[in-house]
Amino acid sequence: QSALTQPASVSGSPGQSITISCTGTSSDVGSYKFVSWYQQHPGKAPKLIIYEGTQRPSGVSNRFSGSKSGNTASLTISGLQAEDEADYYCCSFAGSLYVFGTGTRVTVL
Amino acid sequence: EVQLVESGGGLVQPGGSLRLSCVGSGFTFRSYWMHWVRQAPGKGLVWVSRINTDGSSTSYADSVKGRFTISRDNAKNTLYLQMNSLTAEDTALYYCARSPYHFDHWGQGSLVTVSS
Numbered sequence: 001q002s003a004l005t006q007p008a009s010v011s012g013s014p015g016q017s018i019t020i021s022c023t024g025t026s027s028d029v030g031s032y033k034f035v036s037w038y039q040q041h042p043g044k045a046p047k048l049i050i051y052e053g054t055q056r057p058s059g060v061s062n063r064f065s066g067s068k069s070g071n072t073a074s075l076t077i078s079g080l081q082a083e084d085e086a087d088y089y090c091c092s093f094a095g096s097l098y099v100f101g102t103g104t105r106v107t108v109l
Numbered sequence: 110e111v112q113l114v115e116s117g118g119g120l121v122q123p124g125g126s127l128r129l130s131c132v133g134s135g136f137t138f139r140s141y142w143m144h145w146v147r148q149a150p151g152k153g154l155v156w157v158s159r160i161n162t163d164g165s166s167t168s169y170a171d172s173v174k175g176r177f178t179i180s181r182d183n184a185k186n187t188l189y190l191q192m193n194s195l196t197a198e199d200t201a202l203y204y205c206a207r208s209p210y211h212f213d214h215w216g217q218g219s220l221v222t223v224s225s
Contacts, residue, residue: 001170001171001172003155034211036210036211038212040154045204045215045217045218046212046215047215048211048212048213051211052211057213087153089153089154091154091156093210097168098144098156098159099156100153100154100155100156101153102153103153103154
């Protein structure tokens with residue numbers, strides 16, 4: 001049950017696009033469509049922003065998009081805004097278990 | 110409005126026990142799998158355990174297997190986590206979360222501190 005690998009930090013200027021990678025294995029990300037992404041602001045509970053790899057819940061900005069290729073999932077934030085500054089976590093179903101990513105701090109310059 | 114409210118956290122000595130509760134409202138509690146996810150101070154999210162709709166199937170992270178027990182009372186719309194043999198490494202904010210295969214609603218968390 002090793003955590004999925006994410007970059008520790010990613011930064012960008014307002015209006016730019018950034019992409020966060022989430023690398024797992026053939027036992028988790030590579031085997032299931034159930035990859036989800038969460039945004040967490042300091043002192044707050046996580047918020048679901050992408051599920052099933054590419055789907056956005058109602059109310060989530062279309063600036064957030066997800067994709068997957070092989071054992072790696074990705075989250076792209078386009079048109080970066082100050083409010084996007086937060087921690088982001090991926091998560092994959094892995095059979096009867098779940099595994100989260102190591103987390104990425106997004107900084108808006 | 111979906112709400113999940115955790116309680117039962119606190120300070121406990123190493124080797125001690127604690128039971129967390131999570132009350133759900135605003136949705137049909139018995140229709141959803143439920144999970145516990147924890148976050149140590151300044152660290153990332155870690156999945157802990159899940160239970161199916163009627164409580165007949167559970168699973169655990171290796172780090173808590175044999176020490177923690179997840180259960181639910183659908184009549185009371187309540188999820189539980191019994192934590193035994195606690196160590197300092199269990200110190201964390203414990204969230205309950207609702208799912209099918211993703212966690213679409215979270216509580217605000219209950220803080221567990223294991224220290225002498």
